[in-house]
Amino acid sequence: MAYYDEKISFFRRQVVQKKHNESKLKELYTQRETLNIKADALRKDKLDEQVDVDRLEGHSLTAFFYNVIGKREEKLDIEREEAYAASVKYDVVSRELSAVNEDIKFCEAELRELHECEQQYAQAMMDKLKAIKSIGTQAAEKILRAEERISYLEKQVKEIREALEAGQAALETSNSILSSLDSAEDWGALDLMGGGLLSDMAKHSHLDEAQQQVEYLQVQLRRFKTELTDVTIHTDMQISIDGFLCFADYFFDGLLADWAVLNKINQSQTQVQNIQSQIEHVISHLTTLLSATDKSLENEKVVLNDLIVKATITD
Template identity: 50%
Template structure:
């Protein structure tokens, strides 16, 4: 059986936990920055102190300044610089220590609040069940909100499935373009006097591209199944006809090479256009998905408020 005062206390804990999570994230970022700063200042302080130690010892620099009569002047300068470096380092170390203390306290409080969201959700659902059992007027509005949330959840799932299918198609388009670009490079070499290796490599890339096109068409059909109101032209062909391949291998004529190059370029354009279409549809889908997420969250928040604020009729 729920109790309103316990529900209110749990809600406050959830709000406090959310606040602490933000603070902890900020404090961790501050700690990383201050740790780097303190490390740099410590290195600088050690370097300045090393300069003082060299002058106070039997170093070549000490001998030089003693010989020129400027030892005390130089030593005072180095001591001032070492002191300033130590002051900066000590200040940074104290600041780092303060941040670490704040972070430790907030992390400890976060650990104590672990599980408060689940407890609040359980208490909230307990109150919702009590409202329904009592036939409270608020129960009808809660049920209506739950139905809207379920519809939004279904739409989100459908959009996400379409988005995943679209990204799969986009990935295959990228693979095809990679093969076509490689074929284009081999074709250029072939036209500049390449040997049989260039021919074989070029056509191998085209064969691989054609196999990938077949898979891309499968992915696009899946994508289009989710998007019956969107038209995507996926009728692409990459393979060469028999005459061009025969001429390219055995006559190795410039005309045939140019025909192959032209075919590659046309295929690149077709694949790029299809990829662009998929990308545009994906942008629209992701925008719709984000809107559905916001709508779902708003409904969930409204449902929570309805349950929390409801006052069951007393017997």
């Protein structure tokens, strides 16, 4: 009987992986469609903002008007900031879209390799059923039902663990962002006290680090949400998870020159702390869910073992 159990266990793991990939792929297709629409809109914003900059830098009537009233440089600074912010947002979405496409390719490749696993699993179960019936036991159906329950619970455990790994990775990155912002805040305070060029450069260096990490965190948050596709969560938490996809948008609002002001850095810290709190809340829920699912899985394995032992003794 061990021979059948090994085959069933192998194909069952493949079936679990196939179903998980199918759910992920469905979510990824939806994300790709949304990101394509978003990228198109941001590309237009980026081009429009650059046109405004070019108009003021050139010899247009708009440039002449602001030059006459003595506010050309002030207006040009604002337009440059808006153009750069639009460019940053477009770059973030482009990286997200690239990451989603890579995930799609990976899932599709795995699914091609697993396309026959369900038939193989069904055949292995049929072979085991025949073997059990051949020795005259009446426990065949109970054993098969226990196998199916174990299969479902193993799938849940795998999905919860993968979601936890994604959440922990996002949490670590959010900690790194806070560290960079804290350093920028310290150098910014020194800059206000006359720290000079060195403190100003150090402050912006840490802000650059934070910007790069936020772009990476946005990709991680999207993957975290994807891993949660098959995990059952309550409605309030679902709303929180949906917010993961917009984090970079509101983080980069009011970017650039205003960031040099300490209260803007403080606002950015608050935004990161808020998303961090949401991540921790989901991780806590997943940890509790994993513990309960693990316990149920162990109980089902005990039930299955007892059924097999009884069937063997009976026969």
